Amino acid sequence: MGKFQIEQCGQIEGLYLIQPTVFGDNRGYFMETYNYNEFKELGLDMVFVQDNQSKSTKGVLRGMHYQKEHTQGKLVRVISGKVYDVVVDIRKDSKTYGQWYGATLSAEEKNMMYVPEGFAHGFYVLSDTAEFLYKCTDFYDPSSEAGIMWNDPTIRIDWPIPEGETPIISEKDTKHPNFSSAIYL
Secondary structure, three states: OOOEEEEEOOOOOOOEEEEEOOEEEOOEEEOOOOOHHHHHHOOOOOOOOEEEEEEEEOOEEEEEEEEOOOOOOEEEEEEEOEEEEEEEEOOOOOOOOOOEEEEEEEOOOOOEEEEOOOEEEEEEEOOOEEEEEEEEOOOOOHHHEEEOOOOOOOOOOOOOOOOOOOOEOOOOHHHOOOHHHOOOO
């Protein structure tokens, strides 16, 4: 048995849920969160060049972000709390162009998602707070950043926002265009 179990997310090519093997005892646990050789054996031979971390409070929605140039593949996971992680396929030549996928990632489950280049990405915080880590295959380039509206009416992401509540969104994220007006790769 390998150190990582992977599962393709729905019909979306290149998008994977990853479960690391966790070794635990009465002292706690140990796990590898990334191993180039193990990932390469699973067909994931990307190279990461930048790590990012964010902390957010319950009800925060970050997204849907991508870079028009210097596109980034991301290995994402939660080290504290729980989020609903969402991606939208914005690869124009993809058979799943415009489709979205969401999964709950949590520190308790220790699960991860690999998001390849060509996706808009965001998440909604389900726990009181959440710390979110992501490894990126290219460097962040502020001149290339872009996004699509989190509640785009054509994509219709089914966010797990409780009825009557409004997500906490940055001013910048409220100004993203709809999917049909956005500039893609």
